[in-house]
Amino acid sequence: MAARKKKRRRRPSHNDASPQKLSVAGLEERGAFLLREEKYKEAIDCFKQLLKHEHKKHYFQGLEKAYLGRATALAGQSMYKEALAMLDTLNNRYPAAKTDHHKLTLLFQSENYQEAAAFYQLCHDQLSSDQRQQIEALFGALLLAGTGVTLMDFPSASPIVRFYPNAVAALEVFFTGDRGALTEALRQVPVRSPYRDVRLLLDGLHHFPTDKSRAGDYLKKIGKDSPYGVFAAAYSSDYESCDSLLNSIAEHQKVDSFWELRLRSVSPGGVKVLKDLARFDGTPIQLYKIIRRHERCFTARDKRTLYKNILPFCQEQAVDIVKRLPMFSAVEKYRIAALAAEQDQVFDIATSYWSEYLDEIGFEDPDKWRLVAMVLRHQVDLMKKAPYAYSPQLILNTLMDSLAYDPDHAQTWLEASEYAKQYDQLNRYYAIIRDAVKKLPDNVPILLAAMKASRNRGAHKKAAELAARVLELDPINTTALDSSVASRLEHGRRLAVRKKWALAEEQILAADTRVRSVRLVGRKQICLGMLFLLQQNESGLQHIDDGRRQNPYPLLGHLLVALEARLFGLPRQRQKTFDTSLRNYAKTSMSNDGKELRHLISWILDSEDKNWLLLKKTCQTLANYFSKTAVSQLSFAESLSLCLALERMDLIAALASCACRLKTKFPDEPELKLWCLLASAWDKNKVSTHYLYSELDTIFEELAEKDRFDFIEQIEQTIKQRGLPRPDPFYPEYIEEVVLDDLGPFTMPEIAHDEHIKPKKPRPQEPKNRQLNLFDDE
Amino acid sequence: MKTPYEILGVSENGDDGEIKKAYLDLVRRFPPERYPHDFQRIYRAFEQIKTAQERLSHRLFYCHQPEPSDIATLLLGEDTRQVPESREKWQQELAASLRLFCRELTP
Numbered sequence: 001m002a003a004r005k006k007k008r009r010r011r012p013s014h015n016d017a018s019p020q021k022l023s024v025a026g027l028e029e030r031g032a033f034l035l036r037e038e039k040y041k042e043a044i045d046c047f048k049q050l051l052k053h054e055h056k057k058h059y060f061q062g063l064e065k066a067y068l069g070r071a072t073a074l075a076g077q078s079m080y081k082e083a084l085a086m087l088d089t090l091n092n093r094y095p096a097a098k099t100d101h102h103k104l105t106l107l108f109q110s111e112n113y114q115e116a117a118a119f120y121q122l123c124h125d126q127l128s129s130d131q132r133q134q135i136e137a138l139f140g141a142l143l144l145a146g147t148g149v150t151l152m153d154f155p156s157a158s159p160i161v162r163f164y165p166n167a168v169a170a171l172e173v174f175f176t177g178d179r180g181a182l183t184e185a186l187r188q189v190p191v192r193s194p195y196r197d198v199r200l201l202l203d204g205l206h207h208f209p210t211d212k213s214r215a216g217d218y219l220k221k222i223g224k225d226s227p228y229g230v231f232a233a234a235y236s237s238d239y240e241s242c243d244s245l246l247n248s249i250a251e252h253q254k255v256d257s258f259w260e261l262r263l264r265s266v267s268p269g270g271v272k273v274l275k276d277l278a279r280f281d282g283t284p285i286q287l288y289k290i291i292r293r294h295e296r297c298f299t300a301r302d303k304r305t306l307y308k309n310i311l312p313f314c315q316e317q318a319v320d321i322v323k324r325l326p327m328f329s330a331v332e333k334y335r336i337a338a339l340a341a342e343q344d345q346v347f348d349i350a351t352s353y354w355s356e357y358l359d360e361i362g363f364e365d366p367d368k369w370r371l372v373a374m375v376l377r378h379q380v381d382l383m384k385k386a387p388y389a390y391s392p393q394l395i396l397n398t399l400m401d402s403l404a405y406d407p408d409h410a411q412t413w414l415e416a417s418e419y420a421k422q423y424d425q426l427n428r429y430y431a432i433i434r435d436a437v438k439k440l441p442d443n444v445p446i447l448l449a450a451m452k453a454s455r456n457r458g459a460h461k462k463a464a465e466l467a468a469r470v471l472e473l474d475p476i477n478t479t480a481l482d483s484s485v486a487s488r489l490e491h492g493r494r495l496a497v498r499k500k501w502a503l504a505e506e507q508i509l510a511a512d513t514r515v516r517s518v519r520l521v522g523r524k525q526i527c528l529g530m531l532f533l534l535q536q537n538e539s540g541l542q543h544i545d546d547g548r549r550q551n552p553y554p555l556l557g558h559l560l561v562a563l564e565a566r567l568f569g570l571p572r573q574r575q576k577t578f579d580t581s582l583r584n585y586a587k588t589s590m591s592n593d594g595k596e597l598r599h600l601i602s603w604i605l606d607s608e609d610k611n612w613l614l615l616k617k618t619c620q621t622l623a624n625y626f627s628k629t630a631v632s633q634l635s636f637a638e639s640l641s642l643c644l645a646l647e648r649m650d651l652i653a654a655l656a657s658c659a660c661r662l663k664t665k666f667p668d669e670p671e672l673k674l675w676c677l678l679a680s681a682w683d684k685n686k687v688s689t690h691y692l693y694s695e696l697d698t699i700f701e702e703l704a705e706k707d708r709f710d711f712i713e714q715i716e717q718t719i720k721q722r723g724l725p726r727p728d729p730f731y732p733e734y735i736e737e738v739v740l741d742d743l744g745p746f747t748m749p750e751i752a753h754d755e756h757i758k759p760k761k762p763r764p765q766e767p768k769n770r771q772l773n774l775f776d777d778e
Numbered sequence: 779m780k781t782p783y784e785i786l787g788v789s790e791n792g793d794d795g796e797i798k799k800a801y802l803d804l805v806r807r808f809p810p811e812r813y814p815h816d817f818q819r820i821y822r823a824f825e826q827i828k829t830a831q832e833r834l835s836h837r838l839f840y841c842h843q844p845e846p847s848d849i850a851t852l853l854l855g856e857d858t859r860q861v862p863e864s865r866e867k868w869q870q871e872l873a874a875s876l877r878l879f880c881r882e883l884t885p
Contacts, residue, residue, distance in 0.1 A: 106885075108880040109880050111880070144869070172865075213812060230876070231871065231875035243847045246850055266854060273849070273850075277849055280846045287843075305781075308841070309843060374834055374835060
């Protein structure tokens with residue numbers, strides 16, 4: 001025998017008291033409470049009871065509110081007949097109740113349009129002018145839609161009837177597609193008629209097939225309170241994605257008319273998917289589960305595409321899932337697993353999966369070699385992200401393997417060569433470049449890399465040949481042009497040092513004069529002049545002077561002359577003459593616009609290793625120039641470059657002067673504070689070690705906060721090379737591990753051996769007034 | 779969640795020329811100054827598959843996590859909205875939209 005369910009008794013609350021048992025005051029209070037709580041059914045009972053006691057006006061008003069509320073609630077549940085019955089009952093009980101607009105609304109909602117029209121004729125005097133306008137516009141739309149309402153339902157003087165022919169005429173013209181005629185027909189529909197929005201609707205719909213954006217401009221002007229609003233919304237182009245649909249579903253709201261029209265094509269299963277998607281919590285695995293659960297709603301192709309795109313984001317679960325999916329081949333499975341590992345940032349595992357992928361597709365088929373090469377290159381990218389797991393040798397070998405399968409991939413040749421160079425495998429670097437040139441003899445980037453490699457090796461003749469080949473392919477390649485000139489001049493210098501005058505002159509004369517780099521403009525003439533001077537031919541001075549003047553920047557012209565004198569190994573006296581000339585000119589060129597200074601900085605920073613020492617020596621002549629040069633026109637980035645250039649040139653006093661002036665210009669930049677501090681420390685230990693280390697700590701923290709780790713690294717390298725004064729042993733707390741580890745070896749402040757600090761001569765001590773010792777024998 | 783091929787309207791076996799032609803046709807139809815959103819989509823698609831190398835790379839390494847709205851779009855199918863061609867159809871659509879409008883009316 002089935003166990004009978006026990007009926008649970010609900011606890012009575014004080015609001016549940018039967019109206020019959022309450023006093024009048026209690027009933028009044030309860031009625032107001034029930035109206036506030038929207039419990040209209042009980043409120044009706046309550047006010048009926050009150051009216052039994054007395055026929056007060058506000059009891060009727062309460063009853064009216066309760067009935068109207070109840071009618072609206074029933075209409076909300078599509079119980080229109082019941083709602084109308086409610087209004088009739090109210091009218092019987094309280095004839096003064098204003099129910100006309102409610103009744104009209106219910107008639108529209110229940111699609112009793114003809115009855116609504118008849119009722120409107122009876123009650124339109126009771127409605128406000130706004131309400132009348134709205135209702136007439138709605139009747140106009142219903143007439144145009146052919147919903148059963150006819151012109152006979154309205155008086156002939158009504159605007160609904162009067163302007164109907166104009167609206168219909170416009171509609172007829174709309175279907176002919178004649179733009180001019182439509183504009184004219186729409187002009188006949190007055191703005192102050194119930195068909196006002198027909199103008200915007202037909203204009204918008206006319207543009208829709210050709211220009212959705214323009215159509216949207218018209219249709220969006222139709223308000224949501226207009227009877228044409230729903231129709232217009234279905235053709236406005238606001239819906240770029242389904243987000244609004246999913247949001248509506250998630251919040252259990254009614255979907256927009258646009259979506260309602262589109263949802264008609266979706267199966268019931270599809271609607272379930274949409275509901276699940278609306279509840280989606282954001283994890284890819286959840287998305288996968290939704291699709292898996294509703295697999296039947298998707299085509300095989302869509303399903304496959306979705307899995308392929310979702311699974312790589314399912315991290316470690318992807319591997320287990322993909323194993324169970326028969327739709328994917330082994331190759332696809334490895335690919336998805338590899339991508340999932342990449343998304344999970346487990347790059348070594350991803351690399352292994354790609355290896356499995358390659359094993360699966362095989363290496364024999366030449367049609368797949370490009371694919372193999374691409375995967376190998378991708379593996380290199382992943383290996384670089386997990387450097388702890390792979391040696392540079394392995395990475396380089398993988399790159400070379402990829403080149404074996406796709407030798408036309410210039411970028412990989414360059415990458416491989418740079419990688420070999422970076423890890424000091426110079427022979428391999430040159431070999432890779434040589435092979436690359438053999439394989440791709442017309443590839444400009446490869447030829448430029450080969451040209452650079454040749455210059456690094458000192459093979460200037462070869463470099464010049466390669467530059468010439470680049471210029472054949474790309475006649476305006478400035479890098480090649482500059483390099484060609486620099487190589488010819490370098491080769492000429494070498495021949496000059498070996499006293500092969502004719503050959504040297506031939507090389508120098510072969511240098512192109514079309515160079516743009518200020519480091520090379522006029523240099524050919526200067527080199528020619530130097531060659532003549534080496535041969536004791538004083539006409540060389542004229543060539544030098546001509547070359548110097550060719551350079552647009554006089555200071556650079558003078559610097560070029562002084563540098564070339566050193567490069568050609570001219571006698572010391574001659575070098576001094578050119579240095580003096582440079583120094584004298586530098587004194588006069590302090591107040592220029594900064595262009596020259598900028599060129600000088602970039603020259604110093606880009607200078608090649610070979611000529612580095614001689615440039616450094618030459619720049620010592622400019623110590624005074626740098627100390628006093630105007631830095632106000634430099635930007636922040638240029639200021640940092642200036643500091644670095646001065647440090648590289650070993651011009652510490654000038655660095656201290658410039659950095660401190662720049663610190664004043666950019667007071668909030670820790671980079672310049674650091675340069676100023678370091679320069680002061682290097683420049684004859686101008687700061688105490690206590691101050692130095694405490695400030696270093698603060699500035700490094702500031703830099704770290706600004707994420708300037710590249711700059712920190714650069715400065716740490718510089719400090720390692722140059723060293724710092726030993727910390728004061730009385731302040732051990734500043735000898736932080738970080739500082740000591742990162743700042744390189746300590747160097748003792750040079751006191752005894754510093755040439756600049758002359759040891760003080762011991763002063764002859766004056767004889768002290770001593771008390772006469774009358775008793776001492778001394 | 780359309781593929782670049784679908785956006786450009788070319789087959790997956792299309793060559794460089796075919797893809798470029800489709801791209802230029804679409805750019806002419808959707809110039810960036812009037813259709814910035816559409817243009818961005820077209821441009822991004824073209825960038826992904828414009829060369830054989832990029833097509834291969836896209837096929838191998840590209841993955842894009844679909845959004846729920848992408849899947850919803852897939853379910854709803856193509857947006858094939860068309861303005862009704864006859865007065866009868868137009869009246870039917872207007873009547874349907876008026877029914878929706880009336881249901882939402884409040885007194």
